[in-house]
Amino acid sequence: MSDEPKPYFQDFMLDQGSNMYSCEKQFSTFHNLDSSQPNYFDPSSYNMSFTESLQGGNMDHYNSPLATSFGVLSPSSSEVFSSVDQGNQKPSAGELGGGDQTLATLNSSISNSSSSEAGGVEEEDSGKRKKNIGQVKEEPGQESSKNGNNKVDKKKGEKKQKEPRFAFMTKSEVDQLEDGYRWRKYGQKAVKNSPYPRSYYRCTTQKCTVKKRVERSYEDPTTVITTYEGQHNHPVPTSLRGNAAAMFTPSNLLSTPTPFSYGSNFPQDLLLHMHHHNTFNITQPTTHTTNNVAGSVYSHNNINNSFLQQYQQQLPPDQYGLLQDIVPSMFLNRTNHN
């Protein structure tokens, strides 16, 4: 794909038309960014990010709600830099692997129910796309999803729907970060401009279509870039201490009348809201894709106090503490400095 630098931005959209919220977030990018650019993101100010926040600085949060909700891991020994991606554009090697930037898409789909994404609901099979040439064994009710989510099935002119994605960089010696879920590797590809291959994993839980990609930054081999796609529709298989994860299953979240209780992932919603409150207004529609968010530049300084204050008021005290734990410190810090 293209190697040229792309604009870095974050962007969120509220897709009301589809009765679900979607947000696409691109958090920044690092090394090669020209700091003179308005949207330059200083990594140093971002050193502590999602996962790290999840961990609250110690492993007690190993299975923190955020991690769980994101379907994300908890890097055992790592320093998470950031997250990112976009929904539609594929992150090119130069973007992810290149360490030039990390993209993560945070696309929360919180529809109640039938939305195909809710929890990896696409008819399992994600797999068999086995060349519709020749041998397609059709099973009733699955015909159209032959390709899992996307390839064959999409109708003309309709962009395939991407699973929510969340990516982040982690300092780690090991590629496979322990996140409590079980993954099965289904592919590996050489990445352009990178000596390190990208590995593809799929959650082994039946009917869970969550996938993740793992690759190393070629610029910093100690950095692992992990991209999660989709949302787990099941609890963490490994037993968690106190099962903190369960606490934040969607159903539990639903029981709490907070603005995040749309029925999905708290952190995603949180971030969605954070951006919705601050940045959606700068979203510019693009001409060629339905969910491409390119076209707007997000200034992370936009996050303001009102947002957090609002949630502070709405969340029970204990949960607000949690909020503090899991909200990327960069956000909190910035709000505090405003």
Added chain:
DNA sequence: CGAGTTTGACCTGCGC
């Protein structure tokens, strides 16, 4: 023997 990994082939999307 089942589950997971490896790996070459194939498919799709996108830019030119």
Added chain:
DNA sequence: GCGCAGGTCAAACTCG
């Protein structure tokens, strides 16, 4: 339309 690159499949293989 072509070629490239990303993503996925699935047979073969490895491992416990």
